[in-house]
Amino acid sequence: MTDDPRPTTRRTALKRLAAATTVASLAGCAGGSGGPETADGGGGDATATPTATSADTATATATPTEPDTQAATSTVETATTTTERGAYTVDMYTELYFDPVGLFVEPGETVSFELVSGAHSATAYHPDNPNALNRRIPDGAPAWDTETFGDVGTFRNVTFETEGTHDYYCIPHKMVGMVGRIVVGSPGGPAEESENPDLPLPDSARIVEEGEIAWADWQENV
Template sequence: MKRRHYIRTIGTGACVGLTGLAGCGSPDDTAGTDSPAVNGDDTETTVATGGDTEADGESNTVAMITDGDEYYFDPIGIAIDSGGTVTWNNESGSHSTTAYVEGNPQSEVTRIPEDAEGWNSETLTEQGATFSHTFDVEGTYDYYCIPHKSLEMVGRVVVGEPSGLGDDPPDGAVPDEQTIVDAGTVSYDEFQSG
């Protein structure tokens, strides 16, 4: 079963206050959809719920960073097991994490496994804002930042076994799939210096 769990911290207070009026307090409010391209609303801040922690306690966190005129994900490549969750943390600037899935903003190609669920955090503008996605289908997932796609802000997640992508996404370079699997993570600095 495909799943993605997140709550919107900005909307939570309003939802709690309006539970009786708007009926938004049902237990299923945090469940994601099974649509191939998941587009959020205008809410900016998301945080992972406690239900998607890694069994081995490892942190699968990717920082979204603006550093002068550099915009990047760190690590740029991360390997996880099927069923694992990655959490993107907006450390500085305004960024999104958006899967290469036709139908997502600025994506003309699909670069995730065929049966996989896409995602789109929309642009996170607040420092410390997070977005999480659970990966249930093995393979390679390429993604980008909507505001900085043209500046080559791209990343890669490999879930279990690589898909066999022999090239980079159309908007920038990422580490080779097997390199990510062998290392577990490839930092932005390691990739730039390699």
């Protein structure tokens, strides 16, 4: 009796299907060892994106620190806008003068330069300041400067730590003689070596003796 060929055909087909499934499975395992596909359709051989090392991260995220300037600023003259008035006041006028024009203070005292009218500055004769041309403050003293300001009724403070004679001027009005003098502790420094070139100023010894010299009193002697 001859066997029915249909069962044989069905078994053969099942064997072939099983073989094909096995081959596909083995191929998938072999390809999987290279990692997932890349965006361009490549396999696991694509070059991996390098990651930042801890050293790189530290370099990229580190923020440089500001130098410690506290020690440098604790003993020098400073010019700031503040609501706290100093022990002494020098007024600045549209008529282009400082009053008092001569003032004596002890080291560490604060002077308030107050704007009565106009727009002015109180600026040390120091080469680092605008229009100073020469130095007329003690050696080692910083280039203190309130800068020009025009808000009438406001003031800026300068704290004097360096002993000696400090000549100063108004930046926009220096050439027309708006100058002044402050003696800190005792006279001394370049200002004592020659007369102020922009306008004669009171003698430092007189400033120390009287404490302050008003502009009107000084003008009677000029």
